[in-house]
Amino acid sequence: xxxxxxxxxxxxxxxxxxxxxxxxxxxxxxxxxxxxxxxxxxxxxxxxxxxxxxxxxxxxxxxxxxxxxxxxxxxxxxxxxxxxxxxxxxxxxxxxxxxxxxxxxxxxxxxxxxxxxxxxxxxxxxxxxxxxxxxxxxxxxxxxxxxxxxxxxxxxxxxxxxxxxxxxxxxxxxxxxxxxxxxxxxxxxxxxxxxxxxxxxxxxxxxxxxxxxxxxxxxxxxxxxxxxxxxxx
Numbered sequence: 001x002x003x004x005x006x007x008x009x010x011x012x013x014x015x016x017x018x019x020x021x022x023x024x025x026x027x028x029x030x031x032x033x034x035x036x037x038x039x040x041x042x043x044x045x046x047x048x049x050x051x052x053x054x055x056x057x058x059x060x061x062x063x064x065x066x067x068x069x070x071x072x073x074x075x076x077x078x079x080x081x082x083x084x085x086x087x088x089x090x091x092x093x094x095x096x097x098x099x100x101x102x103x104x105x106x107x108x109x110x111x112x113x114x115x116x117x118x119x120x121x122x123x124x125x126x127x128x129x130x131x132x133x134x135x136x137x138x139x140x141x142x143x144x145x146x147x148x149x150x151x152x153x154x155x156x157x158x159x160x161x162x163x164x165x166x167x168x169x170x171x172x173x174x175x176x177x178x179x180x181x182x183x184x185x186x187x188x189x190x191x192x193x194x195x196x197x198x199x200x201x202x203x204x205x206x207x208x209x210x211x212x213x214x215x216x217x218x219x220x221x222x223x224x225x226x227x228x229x230x231x232x233x
Contacts, residue, residue, distance in 0.1 A: 034063030058161035069159035074121040085127040103129040134163040138207045148196035175221045203228040
């Protein structure tokens with residue numbers, strides 16, 4: 001009996017020591033609400049009275065992914081750190097120094113205490129960036145063609161981020177990276193898929209990078225996409 005009791009105590013102690021490791025997930029699943037966010041985009045408006053900045057989102061973390069290629073109004077935290085970047089140097093500036101049209105990176109938290117989410121920016125970095133220096137893109141639109149063998153996709157660009165603005169409302173061909181993450185929405189849930197599951201007419205939302213090794217012929221490579229099949233009439 002004494003041996004059983006000792007073993008039980010040792011097991012209980014081991015569980016107590018190990019509990020924190022099991023309590024904290026190694027990775028956050030996509031269905032778990034995000035508490036923080038990061039986005040990069042073009043400044044569309046600055047309201048010093050309301051302490052807000054509106055950004056046309058070009059790149060986004062999971063918490064603000066729904067705003068890609070759309071405008072997001074961010075409440076600026078009273079003690080937010082705001083900088084102007086020039087090379088590797090960061091100069092502290094005020095909210096009123098933010099310039100409409102410039103690139104802005106925002107890191108913050110998502111406050112859902114009042115019900116609807118409020119995006120609160122706590123660190124903002126503004127940088128002047130010519131369009132040809134932008135290395136990331138995002139777009140939404142219908143698929144015109146997809147070739148799983150060639151690893152290519154052509155889409156009609158209904159919504160674009162800044163680097164794709166010269167191709168807005170046109171058909172553009174993309175390279176799909178071999179390891180690109182492809183998700184197809186089924187019953188409201190994203191299901192892992194491949195380029196072979198994508199067909200003409202599907203609605204796609206994609207992100208990727210730009211290779212300007214040949215400036216006159218930039219290569220746009222998709223690295224992540226979500227696809228919605230269009231229901232048959």
